[in-house]
Amino acid sequence: MAFPATRLRRLRKTDGLRALVRETTLAPSHLIYPMFVVHGSDTRTPIASMPGIDHLSIDHAVQEAGEAAALGVAGVMLFGLPASKDEMGSGAWDEEGVVQLATRAIKAAHPDLLVVTDLCLCEYTSHGHCGVLRSDGVVDNDQTLELLARTAVAQVAAGADALAPSDMMDGRVGALRAALDEEGYSETPIIAHSAKYASAFYGPFREAADSAPASGDRRGYQMDPANAEEAVREARLDADEGADVLMVKPALPYLDVIRRVKESTRLPVAAYNVSGEYAMVKAAAAAGLLDERAAVLEALTGIRRAGADIVITYHAKDVAKWLK
Ligand code: PBG
Numbered sequence: 001m002a003f004p005a006t007r008l009r010r011l012r013k014t015d016g017l018r019a020l021v022r023e024t025t026l027a028p029s030h031l032i033y034p035m036f037v038v039h040g041s042d043t044r045t046p047i048a049s050m051p052g053i054d055h056l057s058i059d060h061a062v063q064e065a066g067e068a069a070a071l072g073v074a075g076v077m078l079f080g081l082p083a084s085k086d087e088m089g090s091g092a093w094d095e096e097g098v099v100q101l102a103t104r105a106i107k108a109a110h111p112d113l114l115v116v117t118d119l120c121l122c123e124y125t126s127h128g129h130c131g132v133l134r135s136d137g138v139v140d141n142d143q144t145l146e147l148l149a150r151t152a153v154a155q156v157a158a159g160a161d162a163l164a165p166s167d168m169m170d171g172r173v174g175a176l177r178a179a180l181d182e183e184g185y186s187e188t189p190i191i192a193h194s195a196k197y198a199s200a201f202y203g204p205f206r207e208a209a210d211s212a213p214a215s216g217d218r219r220g221y222q223m224d225p226a227n228a229e230e231a232v233r234e235a236r237l238d239a240d241e242g243a244d245v246l247m248v249k250p251a252l253p254y255l256d257v258i259r260r261v262k263e264s265t266r267l268p269v270a271a272y273n274v275s276g277e278y279a280m281v282k283a284a285a286a287a288g289l290l291d292e293r294a295a296v297l298e299a300l301t302g303i304r305r306a307g308a309d310i311v312i313t314y315h316a317k318d319v320a321k322w323l324k
Contacts, residue, residue, distance in 0.1 A: 024305040028323060029073075031074055032311070036056065039101075040058070041057045049205075050208055051286065064076075071321060071324075080098035080123055085124055117160040118164050119176070121148070121167060137215070145169055153180065163188065191310075192238040194248070196247070197222060199253075201253070201275065202274055203279075228256060228257050246267050247271070251272060252303070258271050263307070271310070
């Protein structure tokens with residue numbers, strides 16, 4: 001006698017019902033698309049480490065943001081490459097800085113699209129660190145906070161809908177919140193990179209953003225991949241300082257961290273599916289080793305299942321097309 005069907009098998013085998021009992025959804029409205037903007041117009045330069053992603057001049061960034069919006073992608077996240085770099089990273093808070101110009105242009109053309117600006121100094125400093133350096137070469141936490149606060153105000157003044165600080169200085173969420181409130185921007189949310197690991201998966205991004213540290217590494221301000229309790233403590237601190245959304249980065253090696261941050265704070269959680277995670281899938285697909293579409297949809301569904309409300313991913317436009 002055949003083994004009778006179990007309840008699990010009946011649910012899986014009944015097409016209409018399988019969809020009804022699905023526990024996790026993945027839609028373009030869950031996604032944020034990161035973009036790399038450069039000064040000037042009419043240029044689009046492929047980024048070798050990230051196939052399919054380009055350095056975009058502002059007009060191209062406006063166009064790509066429009067494509068993302070038309071596909072139903074919830075928002076874009078802007079990273080800027082300044083025309084020149086200095087010790088302090090002054091391009092970050094310049095009113096005519098590249099992210100400020102791009103933000104104004106995108107908001108003018110696509111007012112309903114969420115524009116999130118990355119908030120960090122590493123793309124703007126000549127040494128590539130996320131903050132200013134003391135004479136002994138160590139990042140000066142408190143001086144960096146002041147510069148980040150200036151940058152935050154400049155970004156919001158340009159029209160940014162939300163800020164995503166990725167620098168990892170201590171106390172930055174509170175410092176940014178205070179600066180924004182003081183300038184009359186108390187309604188602008190902060191999407192804090194709360195658990196940002198010192199990860200090898202940022203490799204392709206550092207080429208894209210030209211932000212690899214000239215000396216040393218970021219282990220002084222990014223987390224040890226071995227730690228999850230620490231991530232919960234970081235997330236709680238950011239929540240107490242006023243973060244509106246907590247971010248875990250990278251995503252796939254840290255699904256347990258996404259879940260723990262979600263459960264211990266009950267705040268909205270964003271997961272950043274970073275450049276190395278993207279490049280890995282692209283390379284494997286290009287070599288014919290896996291089905292890109294199936295692999296990406298599975299990976300992003302897994303990130304959502306782990307507890308992420310928001311997924312920041314370079315696959316966002318492709319996913320939105322596939323889900324159509
Ligand atoms: C730094 C920053 C990094 C990323 C976003 N912001 C890299 C780093 O810390 O060196 C990585 C994003 C990615 O890999 O896609 N402020």
